[in-house]
Amino acid sequence: MLSKAVSKYINSLQIKKYRNLHQTFVVEGAKSVRELLASDLEIEKLFITEDFLQKHTNLFRKSLEYELVTENQLVQAGTYESNNAGLAIARMKTLPKLAVKPTELVIALDDIRDPGNLGTIIRIADWYGIKKIICSETCADFYNPKVIASTMGSFTRVAAYYVNLPEFLSSFSGEFKIYGAAMEGENIHKLNLKPEGVLVMGNEANGLRPETRKFLTSLIKIPAFGNAESLNVATATAILTDNFFRQVS
Incomplete structure (x- = not known):
């Protein structure tokens, strides 16, 4: 279950100031969460439904912690009108120095x-x-x-x-x-x-x-x-x- 503290944290990340402060951001919905799981981005918190877990078990790393929640809890915590998959808090990635090649x-x-x-x-x-x-x-x-x-x-x-x-x-x-x-x-x-x-x-x-x-x-x-x-x-x-x-x- 999503605690009040976590829900407040998720809500604060709608604001740029708090995203920059915590260096984290919110990812919602099946497609985006799947892409996040397949990437090298660090996941701080992950909340998913049982249905999403069963469909995408292959994407879960052994060390990855997650919490099972209901669709209603995801909707209440996030910004989507419907979300039957998941919500994650991910860490911003440190980018390499900007360099542009003449051939790109x-x-x-x-x-x-x-x-x-x-x-x-x-x-x-x-x-x-x-x-x-x-x-x-x-x-x-x-x-x-x-x-x-x-x-x-x-x-x-x-x-x-x-x-x-x-x-x-x-x-x-x-x-x-x-x-x-x-x-x-x-x-x-x-x-x-x-x-x-x-x-x-x-x-x-x-x-x-x-x-x-x-x-x-x-x-x-x-x-x-x-x-x-x-x-x-x-x-x-x-x-x-x-x-x-x-x-x-």
């Missing part, structure tokens, strides 16, 4: 505020084998429960680095191609791209900041064939990223 493509996010968008972009990066994304300091928090849920487990394979984005881009000026998504950019369908360099996506409402734009080597866009005013930033990220990989067999 990384996604950089300039002030992406919506947790759902960030989580979806992390999932997109995982689909294309992109292991790291670069976030401006004003982006949504990687460990926000809504971000973790939206990644559908990809949070275990993709790292997010929070940096002063203009400074980060300036360090690669002249060395890497830095692409920025903008309505006035060049039609991406007419470009012969390789999955190399930095793809920068701007804020949901305002696009790329002026201080970020000055370090871009190219502006690119997705051509419109209908009358929609714009695309969701996560959708645009998926389309643009796919074009970088079109020539890869």
Whole structure:
């Protein structure tokens, strides 16, 4: 049974200040908990239903401790309206020093505020084998429960680095191609791209900041064939990223 103290602890981790204080975050739901169990992330506490245990016994390490709880207890403790699987408290991973190779493509996010968008972009990066994304300091928090849920487990394979984005881009000026998504950019369908360099996506409402734009080597866009005013930033990220990989067999 989940004690009041543990429930209070789980609830506190909805807030960034307490996540940073404890260096822990919450993972909920069958898919995300399965991915967590299969990863190298350290699990501090694990609460699961009997049904989840029976279905996924093979994922449980011998030394891993867990507590059996009911679906109702999971729902009361977490943020999901229904959860018949599990809830975990995991420890944040210490990331290696940020390094970008000239032969890799990384996604950089300039002030992406919506947790759902960030989580979806992390999932997109995982689909294309992109292991790291670069976030401006004003982006949504990687460990926000809504971000973790939206990644559908990809949070275990993709790292997010929070940096002063203009400074980060300036360090690669002249060395890497830095692409920025903008309505006035060049039609991406007419470009012969390789999955190399930095793809920068701007804020949901305002696009790329002026201080970020000055370090871009190219502006690119997705051509419109209908009358929609714009695309969701996560959708645009998926389309643009796919074009970088079109020539890869």
